[in-house]
Amino acid sequence: MEFDLVFIVVASLMALFSIYLIYLIKKGINGLGFLVVLYLSGSMVVMFASLPFFFSTQNKITEALVLMSNSFYMIIGLLAILGLVKKKIGNIRNNLTIFVFALLMAVSEALMGETFYSILTKSLGNPLLGVENYYYFGVMATEMLFTLVYFLKTINFPLREYLAILFPIMIFSPVIFPNNIKFVYDTIWVTASLMIVATIIIYETLYRERLKATQETMTSLEMMIIFTLMMAGEFVYFLIGSWYLFDFSMIAGMTWFIFRAISGPSKIKGNYTQNAKWTFSFITLTFIMEWFMGGVLDFATGIFAPSIPGFISSLSLGYVNPLSYYGLGLLFDLISIIGSVTGSVWFLIMMGTEMGMLAVFRIKNLKNTENKIRFILMISAYAIYTIFLPTFSPIASKVQYIPYMWSMGLGTLGPVSPSVLLTGIIGTYAVSAVLSFLFGARQICSVTCTAPLMYQGTFYDSLKTFNRSSKLGRKTLGSKLKPWFKLIVISVWSALLVAAIISYLNEIGILNFTIFGVDTTVFLYSFYFNVLWYIVFISIPFMGSYACLTQGWCSWGTFNQFIGSFGFFKLQVKDPTICLKCKTKDCARACPVGLTDMAGNFIKKGEFKSMKCVGVGDCVEACPYNNIMFHDVRHVIRNLFRRKIKYK
Template identity: 50%
Template structure:
């Protein structure tokens, strides 16, 4: 019994090597059809043998194979020409995967003596081994015929496929390895799209297909921790194998598109990636014990109190709770930091101006320290509410307002106010906040084209803020201030006002930055980049921008006449918050100052004449010493 599974596996591999070779080389239609016929024989033999085992009746084996030999041979003799090879590739791929599943079911039943299901057919060492070897063989044969982008996509998927949790004694190892590889694959996808951004057509749809497979894989692993079943994950791996073999033979998706010119394409890429990252973050939180397994354990691990589904408000509350708990979790932030940090680092290397490079380096470092290490892993993590500068997003960041945390909270506002006055709001909006890391990577920075082309983005252009943005800014600021007063009075016992037993300031922070911010982020193709700045919804950013608007920071030019003669206006095109009128101010006053300007510095870097420079307390001091 030990040798029989090995004999079946080796036979399967040898036959499939022959079939793959004939289909890939395609020396003649007749040879390909003969190979497909042989492939079908392997399928019916596996199915027939499996039916024989579970029914203990050779009739099933005989009838299955006899029927195939007759009808399959009829098709082989009557098909003279194949007009679309893609159809043959699809049929070949489908038969291959079903045959391997039947082989997995057959071997499982041979060993365990009970009928197999999808999980046990796919999640065993024999299926996984054969699958990986066949995929690798297909890639080797077709390697020279593939373009570099698709080749890299296939290699990335091939590296991901072996990590079936069922094959390993512990699920943690394969899940961690698959997450690491998937992060690398996601960076690869973003980088390839960014590299092709100037082309009229890109392999965008191929990237969307692959991202969809990754998303389904992560959903499958998440479902496993909730319901202890890998069925969804198994289906995703089957689809992944089919896609791999088909694309290796047929090439990339012939449909082309450019994400920088088509907002729906851009949104699809961002949305699919975001869903994948959401579930990946949740899976890693399960693995590391942040969330408890099974549905009841998961619900008890959420940030906000769970409410029964008795009315629409409770349903909305629970939806916000699930989304915000995952998006605000440590491993989601770590995973996003690795992805976005790598893209931001590549963007930093593209920058010419030293100060912009330094700012981006500080941004990456601030994310690692201020968002990840200090709140989660440092010895200070339990004392953050009492330490100035640690309320990283202002009121609500670390809980409610009370006498015990006033020093840390007020101290944070004072320090940020001083920094914003001296250096501009870039100390937050371009460095310590998580937003710039997300927006400043190569791929996402290229989406600033939608500041000009999207309907809402066009309304938010120039340094002027529309009246509706001012209304949002004022309303949000008033609401947060009132919430802080209520929270403080609650702490003193003067009143008792909470929402589902949750402090109102923490709830605002949770909804604003763990839910709404991400909705704005994935809506870049319709709102433009840095919508948190341009729409005025971020109360913490608004505070720092307000201080900056009366502070020392501004942009200046060395010679206004250079701006007069400039034909390209690269500074306006480069601005990630959509400020397009800075050139007029440079010509008129030699400097530019705006509530919206958060000091990203891409205008400084984009100027072909090196005419624009930052002005802040450093230049102010130099001027005083000169006099």
């Protein structure tokens, strides 16, 4: 109790002193005054860095070392300041010195916490242990709140919003009470939820400013780096029981917060629709952050067992010696580790929440009623078809026996057993083929599959510009199927068919062939849809949008596209002469699969039909004359009735 009172007093003084220094920086102090602020910030670091050594041993030697180190810093620092005064020090306020100040603030607070720890335990602990106590977070929260309120009017959008959302994420930290498991788990869910909201805000902010020549691209990337560090730190905690990386992320986040609040957004700017390398880096970093977040939520819900052995035992495909079969074991383990998280329900829920909100934001901008209905169906299908039915519903254990519920065609989450072959697999293909014939491949590729939800939200839909600007994206333009497209399709289907046959023969006892003990179709499903699909997705800046279907990587997509090409679905125009007069050809530019020959077909035939067209409907939205409309079995039936009525 006595120590608690002392700690409260010291922490309060520390907070007040730090706030005063931040206030001085805010007032625009420069030259000698700024140098004095840096000197005082450094003095706190030196003092709190040396005190733990004294309190952990408490002898004459350490006492002397503490006094000597602090005295040395004071004398040398003062002499340096006096020397610079004589030289008439000029402007030293710049991004580097402001960053040093912010770093000194964050480090001194962590060392204060380390000092408190050494007083209580008479030991040092790891260098970042000072972050793991409520005194540290009390000081940090006070400084961040003061900085946010005091700087609010001078910070412009979107940095203001970024700092505002980072504040609660850092405050609700699991290491405030690291030994309280319930508190740790509760704060993990809170911070994960807030981080999902923050990610949506970042993406939507970039999207709203997409027409500007420059945006806060680097500032957004910096924010995502902090999120990635935090999620990686929580993931590491579940693996080895250490908060070390997470503690570092707290110091990094605090440093960035103070630095950006004082110096403003990054001077490095750009436009994400024009910079493929930056966009790829940003999407990749987001995916890494989301992968760690999905893994953390899997640990928190018991899907993964804590510790490295527990995690390995929880992998969906298992784990083998990485050196087995000339290094193929390592490749297998990577697929198993990545796919175990991306294929987990909490990763899908988290991704669906983010992408679903981006899709919701886009609905209000849609003009066509049918497109609005499709968006609602698409979002609902993800929630019901992808999440609820196979995981939480009463029929979750039976979905493999129900037609149209068998996951993604031949590549499945289970072996091709006789009990599921007829209704589960063949039934799924039969039902899906009928639907594609009647309504087009849109019933899968624009509604039921997880891909459309991820491709058609505001931010990711705008990336279709890379269909025309990227080298590989340009090669997918138009309706003509390139030879390499056919090769990819044949290769994917051949692999799946061979795997399915082997799986079936294994199930009936004729063969006993597996991939490191994993059923062949189960392995290919995890590889194609839990690993390769995400590689294709994050490579949009280089491969173009919807590359899963424009390049033939998705077997389920190509099957439905092929059937749909013989069916009723097509695009029609009300008046081809309008297309002839149209100079902008907005329909072709808006197409997310790059069907550049669309306008020509409208002029010649009054309609457009292509295996690649999956009815996303962006062409309908983009047409400035409201001239394009969907056509499927509904219109065929309607026309038949009209003819009968007219005949009568």
